[in-house]
Amino acid sequence: MGRAAVVRLLHALGVIAVVVTLTFALARLLPGDPFASIADHPSVDAAWRARLRTTYGFDEPLLAQFVRWCGAVLRGDLGYSFSAQRPVRELLAHALPWTLLLSSVALTVGGVLGIALGSGQAVRRGGWADRLTGSTTLVLASIPDVVVATAVLVLFGQRLRWFPIGGATGLDGGGAGDVARHLVLPAATLALLVAVTLARFHRAAMVRGADADYLLAARASGLSRWRIFWRHALPNAIAPTLTVIGVLLPILLTGTIFVEKVFAWPGMGSVLANAVLARDYHVVTAVALLSTTAVVVASAAIDALLAWLDPRTRAR
Amino acid sequence: MTARLRRDPAFVLAAAILGAWVAVALLAPQLAPYPSDLQLDLTRLRESAPSAAHWFGTDGVSRDVLSRLLVGARVTLLMGAIAVGTSLGLGVLWGSAAALSPLWLDRLLMRTIDACLAFPRLVLLLSVAAAFGQLPPIPLAVVLGATGWFGTARLVRAELRALAERSWVVAARALGAPEPRILRRHVLPALVGPLAVAASLALAAVVPLEAGLTFLGFGVRAPAASWGSLLAEAADRPDALWWMVLFPALALVSVVASATVVGDRLRRHFDLGDRA
Numbered sequence: 001m002g003r004a005a006v007v008r009l010l011h012a013l014g015v016i017a018v019v020v021t022l023t024f025a026l027a028r029l030l031p032g033d034p035f036a037s038i039a040d041h042p043s044v045d046a047a048w049r050a051r052l053r054t055t056y057g058f059d060e061p062l063l064a065q066f067v068r069w070c071g072a073v074l075r076g077d078l079g080y081s082f083s084a085q086r087p088v089r090e091l092l093a094h095a096l097p098w099t100l101l102l103s104s105v106a107l108t109v110g111g112v113l114g115i116a117l118g119s120g121q122a123v124r125r126g127g128w129a130d131r132l133t134g135s136t137t138l139v140l141a142s143i144p145d146v147v148v149a150t151a152v153l154v155l156f157g158q159r160l161r162w163f164p165i166g167g168a169t170g171l172d173g174g175g176a177g178d179v180a181r182h183l184v185l186p187a188a189t190l191a192l193l194v195a196v197t198l199a200r201f202h203r204a205a206m207v208r209g210a211d212a213d214y215l216l217a218a219r220a221s222g223l224s225r226w227r228i229f230w231r232h233a234l235p236n237a238i239a240p241t242l243t244v245i246g247v248l249l250p251i252l253l254t255g256t257i258f259v260e261k262v263f264a265w266p267g268m269g270s271v272l273a274n275a276v277l278a279r280d281y282h283v284v285t286a287v288a289l290l291s292t293t294a295v296v297v298a299s300a301a302i303d304a305l306l307a308w309l310d311p312r313t314r315a316r
Numbered sequence: 317m318t319a320r321l322r323r324d325p326a327f328v329l330a331a332a333i334l335g336a337w338v339a340v341a342l343l344a345p346q347l348a349p350y351p352s353d354l355q356l357d358l359t360r361l362r363e364s365a366p367s368a369a370h371w372f373g374t375d376g377v378s379r380d381v382l383s384r385l386l387v388g389a390r391v392t393l394l395m396g397a398i399a400v401g402t403s404l405g406l407g408v409l410w411g412s413a414a415a416l417s418p419l420w421l422d423r424l425l426m427r428t429i430d431a432c433l434a435f436p437r438l439v440l441l442l443s444v445a446a447a448f449g450q451l452p453p454i455p456l457a458v459v460l461g462a463t464g465w466f467g468t469a470r471l472v473r474a475e476l477r478a479l480a481e482r483s484w485v486v487a488a489r490a491l492g493a494p495e496p497r498i499l500r501r502h503v504l505p506a507l508v509g510p511l512a513v514a515a516s517l518a519l520a521a522v523v524p525l526e527a528g529l530t531f532l533g534f535g536v537r538a539p540a541a542s543w544g545s546l547l548a549e550a551a552d553r554p555d556a557l558w559w560m561v562l563f564p565a566l567a568l569v570s571v572v573a574s575a576t577v578v579g580d581r582l583r584r585h586f587d588l589g590d591r592a
Contacts, residue, residue, distance in 0.1 A: 011430075014427055015427065015430050015431045015434060016431075018427060018428055018430075018431035019431045019434060019435070022431060022432070022435075026440075026443050026444075026447075138573050138576060138577070139569055139573055141576070142520070142524070142568070142569045142572035142573040142576060143524075143565060143568070143569050143572075144524035144525075144527040144528050144531070144544075144547075144565070144568055144572075145524070145528055146527070146528045146531040146532075146547070147527075147547065147561065147565045147568070150551070150554045150561060151554075151561075153554070154554050154555045154558075158555045159555070250433070250434065250435065250436040250437065251436075251437075253436040253438070253439065254436050254437060254438040254439075257436075257438050257439075257442075258438075258528055258531075258532075261532060272439065272442060273442070273532055275446070276442045276443075276445050276446040276534065277533070279446050279447075279449070280446070281446065284442065284443050284446045285443070287439060288435065288439045288440070288443055291436055291439055292431075292434045292435050292436070292439070295434045295435075295436065296431075296434045299434070
C-alpha cells in the first residue's frame with residue numbers, strides 16, 4: 001500500500017500546487033486590484049495611491065508577487081479584508097466552524113438517507129416504489145438549490161413557525177440547544193439536496209452490480225434476500241458511491257453557499273457572497289483556496305478509504 | 317436517432333418538453349397575453365395573485381407574470397445554449413489537444429483539469445463576478461460555460477484515446493486513409509453520442525446555476541428577464557409573492573429534469589457507463 005499512497009499524496013500535492021497557481025492568476029490577472037475601489041477614488045492623491053501599491057507590493061513583477069504570496073499563504077497569512085476591516089484569517093476562523101457544522105451534519109444525514117433510498121429502489125427495481133422515488137428525486141434534484149431553500153424557509157419557518165429562519169443563534173446568543181434549533185432548517189435543506197443526488201447515483205451503482213456473478217451465485221446457494229443485500233450487494237455498491245461522494249463535494253459546497261445565503265447562516269458561503277458584493281479580493285481568493293484544498297484533501301481521503309475497503313484498487 | 321430511443325416514453329416526453337420550450341421561446345411575443353414589459357396598472361394591479369385575467373398573477377410593477385415567464389424562456393434558454401456551446405467547444409479543444417499530445421504534455425493538461433475540477437464551480441463563478449461586477453446576459457453565459465468544461469475535456473480525451481485503438485480506425489489507417497479523412501469519417505462521428513450526453517447534462521447543470529447566481533444578485537439584471545430574475549424579484553417576500561416563485565420554479569424544473577432524462581437515456585443508449 002505504501003507506494004500507491006505516496007503516489008496519491010504527490011498527486012494531491014500537485015493538484016494543490018496547480019490550484020494555488022490558478023487562484024493567484026485568477027485574482028491578479030483579472031482587472032483591478034484590492035485597492036481599486038479605495039485607491040482609484042478621484043479624491044485620492046496620485047502619490048498616495050502609488051505609495052499604497054508599493055507598500056503592499058503591487059508594483060513588483062508578477063513572479064515576485066507570486067513567490068511572496070505563496071510564502072504568506074504557507075505561513076497562514078491570507079491577507080486583509082478591506083470590507084470587514086480585519087485580517088482574512090480572523091474572518092474565516094469565525095465562519096469556518098459554522099460551515100463545518102452545517103455541512104458535516106448535512107453530509108451525514110443526506111449520505112445515509114441517499115444510500116438508503118437508492119438501495120431501497122435497487123432492491124425493488126422496476127416496482128412502483130422505485131419509480132415513484134426515482135421521479136421524486138429527479139424532480140427534487142432539478143429544482144435550483146435556492147428555490148428548495150426558500151420553499152423550506154417559507155413552509156417550516158414562516159407558515160408553520162416550527163423553527164427559526166435565520167442566523168445560527170438567537171439575539172441573546174443561546175447555548176447548544178439554540179444553535180441546534182437554528183441548524184435544523186439549513187441542515188435539512190442541504191441534507192435533502194445531498195440525498196436526492198446521491199440516491200440517483202447509488203441506485204445506478206447497485207443496479208449495475210445486480211447482474212454480477214457473485215450475486216447470482218449467492219442467490220443460487222439459497223441465501224436470503226436480506227443477507228444477499230447486506231453482505232454482497234451493498235458493500236460492492238459502496239465503492240462507486242464513495243467515489244461519487246468525492247465528486248459531489250464541490251457540488252455540496254455550491255449548495256452550502258446558496259443555503260447559507262438564504263438562511264443567513266454565518267458561514268463561509270455568506271462570507272464569500274458578501275465579499276463578492278464588496279469585491280473584496282483577498283477574501284474571495286482565500287475562500288477559493290481553502291474550499292478547493294478541502295475538496296482535494298477530502299477526495300484523497302476517500303481514495304485512501306477505498307483502497308482500504310477494496311483490495312483491488314490497491315494493486316493499481 | 318434509433319427506434320429504441322423513440323419507443324422510450326420517458327425520453328420522448330423529455331425531448332418533447334425541451335422542444336416545446338424552444339418553440340415557446342421562439343414564439344414568445346406572439347404567445348404572451350400581454351407585452352412582457354408593460355406596466356398594466358400601477359395603482360390597482362400590483363402584486364395581484366393569479367386570476368382569470370392573469371393566470372400567473374402580476375409582479376411588483378403590475379407586469380403580467382405569465383408573459384414575463386414566456387419571454388424569459390428566451391433569455392434562460394439562449395443563455396443555456398451559449399453556455400453549453402462554450403463548454404463543449406472548450407472541452408473538445410482541450411480534450412483533443414491532450415489526446416494528440418506527447419505523454420508529458422498530456423499529463424500536464426490533465427492534471428490541470430483535475431485541479432479545475434476541484435474548484436467548486438460557484439466559487440469560481442463568484443471570483444469572476446468579484447472581478448468584473450455585473451455582466452450582461454451573453455458574456456455571463458460565456459463565463460458560465462467557461463467554468464463548466466473540465467469534465468467534457470476529460471471525456472473527449474478518454475474517448476479519443478479509446479477510438480484511436482478501435483479496429484475500424486486501425487483498419488482505415490492500415491488501408492492508407494489520410495489522417496484528416498480518418499478524423500472526419502471514423503473518429504468524429506463516434507464522438508457525437510458522448511457529446512450529446514455531455515450537452516444535455518451541461519444544460520441541466522447550467523440552467524439552475526444561472527437562476528441561483530441571479531438570485532444571489534450576480535446574474536441577469538433588469539431590464540433583461542430570465543426565470544432566475546423572476547425568482548429573484550420575489551426573494552425578499554417569497555411567502556407573499558408565492559406565484560412569482562412557484563411558476564418560474566416549475567418552468568426551471570421542467571427544463572432541468574427533461575435535460576437530465578435526455579442525458580441519462582442517451583448515455584445508456586450510447587453505452588457510456590460512468591464516463592460522461
